[in-house]
Amino acid sequence: MIIGVGSSNPVKVLAVKTVFNKIFGKNISVKSISVKTSIGPQPMSLNQIIIGGIERALKSLEYFNAEYGIGIEAGFYRVPATITGFLEQQICVIVDREYGMTIGGSSSFEFPPTVLKKIFSGEIREAEEEIIRITNISSIGEKQGAVGFLTRNIITRLDLSIQSVLMALIPRINRRIYNVEWPNAKKILEKMKKL
Template sequence: MHFCLGSLNPVKKEALVQVLEESGRFSSIHVSCENAPSGVPDQPRGFESTLTGARNRAKAVWHNGLFLGIGIESGIIPVPLTRTGYMNLTACVLYNGQDYFTGLGPAFELPTEISRLVTEKGLELDAAVQAAGFSHNPRIGYDKGLIGILTGNAVTRMEYTKPAIHMALASLP
């Protein structure tokens, strides 16, 4: 079966391939990637913006002959009763040409300075991580991710992304 991911991010692709293989639902798997527009800011803020970005990416890459178009989007969402008021969340949306199937992954609270740089200064997460001195890597989202830094690689961005994909697949008939 042919799947297309609406991102060129190799971490997202590897997470997707691993989940599709682990699921045991598909006899053959071919995953291609396209740079699909999310239609939302580079750093989505809010639940709706994050889900919209994933939906837009999934729909943009779906075409006849394709089993599923897939969008994966991480964004920061307001969460009451947290220290900073914001958490990072990943959403995965599958699109089959008619219906959307949505899954969410776990969330984690951003460090105070990174949260401030994203919410008050409008920086994208990679830039905020760099500006706050957490990493010199300009594309931390294409590597271990902020979660990898915060957990000492106990959880990497790839592992953090997989639950959202699993949850989206769970709603697929």
């Protein structure tokens, strides 16, 4: 079984390998491709996070002629009564050869206020830039992630990626219970881009 991942980030690829090996056994081949999405480097709404995930999943599905295309996208979305007004979450989109789509998400958490302030002021293009400055850890997004630093590595980016992939697989590994047709990824993407 070929699984395509729409990212070259080693954390995302390892998360997909980990979950698919546990669920489907060792007869899988996980291949990854770097994908540039239409949403820019820092998604700032749930809509943008999902669009990025769908684009990543579709690109990897079609590029590798895979059984499943996986898109993992992290970003911020508005949440009232939080310190910054935003939480950060990873969303995983899984698309099959019929373009059936399932979605899952990780735990969400609040970033330091300086990160959001610098994004909105235009000082930085994505959160990782400020997190690298705060932590002095280069490429932190390909390692423990901001969440790893902020939780003292109790929860890492790998953990959040694994959560999102597993959550997106729930309907697929419980087809008898979720006895419905999955939403069509291409149609959903077209509608979401108009919002």
